[in-house]
Amino acid sequence: MALPKPAAGPDAKSVMTDVDYEKFCEFFYRKTGIQFKENKKYYVERRIASRISAVRAESFRDYFTMVRFQSSGEELQHLVNDMTVNETYFFREDYQFDALVDGILPAVVSRKRPGDRVRIWSVPCSSGEEPYSIAITLLERWAECDCWDIEILASDIDSRILSEARAGLYSERSVARVSTALRGKYFRPRPDGQFQICDDLRESIDFSMANVVDRTQTGRFRDVDVIFCRNLLIYFDDIVRRQTAEMFFDALAPGGFICLGHSESMSRISPLFLPRKLRGSIVYQKPLSAE
Amino acid sequence: MVLVKQKTPGSESPGGPEVVGRDALLAALESDTASDRRSAARELAAFPETAPALCDRLAVEQSPSVRAAILMSLIRIGSPEAAGRLAEFLRSDDATLRNGAMEALQEMPDALEGHVDRLLADGDSDVRIFAVNILSAVRLRSAPAWLARVIRSDSHVNVCAAAVDGLAEIGGVEMLDDLADLRRRFAGDDFMEFAIDTASLRIRGR
Amino acid sequence: MSNASSSPRHPQGDEVSGRGRILVVDDGITMRLYYRSVLEAAGFEVEEATNGVEGYEKALASAFDLMIVDINMPKMDGYAMLRAIRTDPALCAVPAVTISTEASERDAQQALRAGANFYLVKPVGSKELTEVALMVAGRSPR
Ligand SMILES: C[S@@+](CC[C@H](N)C(=O)[O-])C[C@H]1O[C@@H](n2cnc3c(N)ncnc32)[C@H](O)[C@@H]1O
Numbered sequence: 001m002a003l004p005k006p007a008a009g010p011d012a013k014s015v016m017t018d019v020d021y022e023k024f025c026e027f028f029y030r031k032t033g034i035q036f037k038e039n040k041k042y043y044v045e046r047r048i049a050s051r052i053s054a055v056r057a058e059s060f061r062d063y064f065t066m067v068r069f070q071s072s073g074e075e076l077q078h079l080v081n082d083m084t085v086n087e088t089y090f091f092r093e094d095y096q097f098d099a100l101v102d103g104i105l106p107a108v109v110s111r112k113r114p115g116d117r118v119r120i121w122s123v124p125c126s127s128g129e130e131p132y133s134i135a136i137t138l139l140e141r142w143a144e145c146d147c148w149d150i151e152i153l154a155s156d157i158d159s160r161i162l163s164e165a166r167a168g169l170y171s172e173r174s175v176a177r178v179s180t181a182l183r184g185k186y187f188r189p190r191p192d193g194q195f196q197i198c199d200d201l202r203e204s205i206d207f208s209m210a211n212v213v214d215r216t217q218t219g220r221f222r223d224v225d226v227i228f229c230r231n232l233l234i235y236f237d238d239i240v241r242r243q244t245a246e247m248f249f250d251a252l253a254p255g256g257f258i259c260l261g262h263s264e265s266m267s268r269i270s271p272l273f274l275p276r277k278l279r280g281s282i283v284y285q286k287p288l289s290a291e
Numbered sequence: 292m293v294l295v296k297q298k299t300p301g302s303e304s305p306g307g308p309e310v311v312g313r314d315a316l317l318a319a320l321e322s323d324t325a326s327d328r329r330s331a332a333r334e335l336a337a338f339p340e341t342a343p344a345l346c347d348r349l350a351v352e353q354s355p356s357v358r359a360a361i362l363m364s365l366i367r368i369g370s371p372e373a374a375g376r377l378a379e380f381l382r383s384d385d386a387t388l389r390n391g392a393m394e395a396l397q398e399m400p401d402a403l404e405g406h407v408d409r410l411l412a413d414g415d416s417d418v419r420i421f422a423v424n425i426l427s428a429v430r431l432r433s434a435p436a437w438l439a440r441v442i443r444s445d446s447h448v449n450v451c452a453a454a455v456d457g458l459a460e461i462g463g464v465e466m467l468d469d470l471a472d473l474r475r476r477f478a479g480d481d482f483m484e485f486a487i488d489t490a491s492l493r494i495r496g497r
Numbered sequence: 498m499s500n501a502s503s504s505p506r507h508p509q510g511d512e513v514s515g516r517g518r519i520l521v522v523d524d525g526i527t528m529r530l531y532y533r534s535v536l537e538a539a540g541f542e543v544e545e546a547t548n549g550v551e552g553y554e555k556a557l558a559s560a561f562d563l564m565i566v567d568i569n570m571p572k573m574d575g576y577a578m579l580r581a582i583r584t585d586p587a588l589c590a591v592p593a594v595t596i597s598t599e600a601s602e603r604d605a606q607q608a609l610r611a612g613a614n615f616y617l618v619k620p621v622g623s624k625e626l627t628e629v630a631l632m633v634a635g636r637s638p639r
Contacts, residue, residue: 215333238398239363239366239398242359242363243363246356246359246360246363249356249359250326250329250330265550265551265554266550267546267548267550267551267553267554267572268547268548268550268551268572269572270359270550270572271355271549271550271572271573271577272355272356272359274553274581275550275553275554275557276557277557277558277587282554282557282558290325290354290355290356386568386569386574386575386576386577387574387576387577389569389574390569390570390571390572390574393571394571394572416598417598417599420569420598421569424524424569448620449598449619449620452525452527452528452619452620453525455527456525456526456527456528459526459527460526480620480622481531481535481622481623482531482619482620482621482622482623483620485527485530485531485534486527486528486531489526489527489530489531490527
């Protein structure tokens, strides 16, 4: 039996029945891979209620029909933007960036000729801290940076957060782990206390929208040498994780690497990649002989 | 500046999946190129009637990534027919294939249900063990009762051991008596005594 | 998390007691607990993994004197795990024992070909397990 939730605003009155909730979750899961358990009903319902009033729908049913059948997909995108957890910051789990310059990239370029392309894909990139951290790390710490044609791609399902990433404006909290020296070099402080990432860096990263469970959106990512996929798979169930891993397999060049978040492991997901220990970090490699 | 911005690489599959028909996909499933077989296998999930063809391919497929794609499509198809064909792989000597089939069956509870009785009655104890392993991990309300039936009726120690293992995860208090009976049947076997005691403790929530 | 990963592989002083570290790789919970209880009683330190990929990962993360590997496991079976480990320069020398339910000669061959040093067939009694562990990994206690 569900107890009535404390009212938290004008919309908090139940807008959807348990069956509605179940149906919605089913739909949202199919579209995004993101799963909401029963205990998230309040969270989900509040966000739906505010979208219902934003578009002035009559009822949940009307609204749900709109989300499902709107040809532009605009309202679904709104919902996705509202429902995703975008938390991130500069140099999060930075031991992995050490592994990138000291272990992963040397392994990647050992099979290339100087001047060849090295392609790195940060997905999900959220508001951009991760791909910018990667770029700064390469510039600062990878001696061979100049010898290669480095391409950093960055994607997220959330269109609003992507525009923040492109704008490159960050709070004090987000740059807390950036040293003063690096702040001076790559950021411009603004009168409002925020930090703006420098234009050169902003222009060097290719941000694009991509839903990892949608093959039509991920098909264009090919021959990637290193994928950073951190703190995404935790939101997925087994099947979608596996599907995502298989998509990464297609996107990676033979011998390419995947870096996951520190609490995540490929071991419960897929055997297609082999674990490797590089500079103390466990990363996953697509076998060289895979194709 | 050394980092260069490139346009996101262009699409590589001209035509797109919609225009490729089922038969073309079935043909592509036999292609010499693993990536072609992989994408064909993936697209065939939209055609449930191709489950037997996918299984035929699975039986000879050597590339792990193509196998993974085929298994994923069979899960998506999720028909009793697909489950029945997958269950045949439990007999395979190829451990990777066998385990892949088991994992897929665990993801298709409704399709699996109709095959359980037959698998648990199989003459090969290894097939029964694999069936028990599947039941231990599948989302089926009836799974614990099936496992309880195994420990009441199967005489093979390893089949019973596998069922005890499953019950340690999903068993209920109503199975404690069956476990106690089983312990008497295998009295003196170190492992069985240990496993049954462990399962019973876990079921009691300790 | 145990602090096991920091213990040196080949103890030279008094810091490390016991007979060595064993990685048990099996998807069955009662199996893992059983191996753990038997091997700990024999003086080994035990770590667990639930499938081949996780076993491989744990083997990379810290040093072991022996791996006990079940054959039938999800994601990556025991044969595949051993084959992968045997091509990894860091791990190719770690002794391994496989455990399977199949008793036929062909499976034994397959285990040895995949890189096992020894194989056992279920059900494995505590005495047998201890003996094999001591033989393959054992070093005399201090
Ligand atoms: C917690 S952030 C992780 C950001 C960064 N990788 C990090 O570790 O700091 C999770 C991001 O995943 C994105 N996301 C959720 N589902 C997605 C999907 N199906 N495809 C692509 N991105 C998704 C969300 O929009 C959100 O920005």
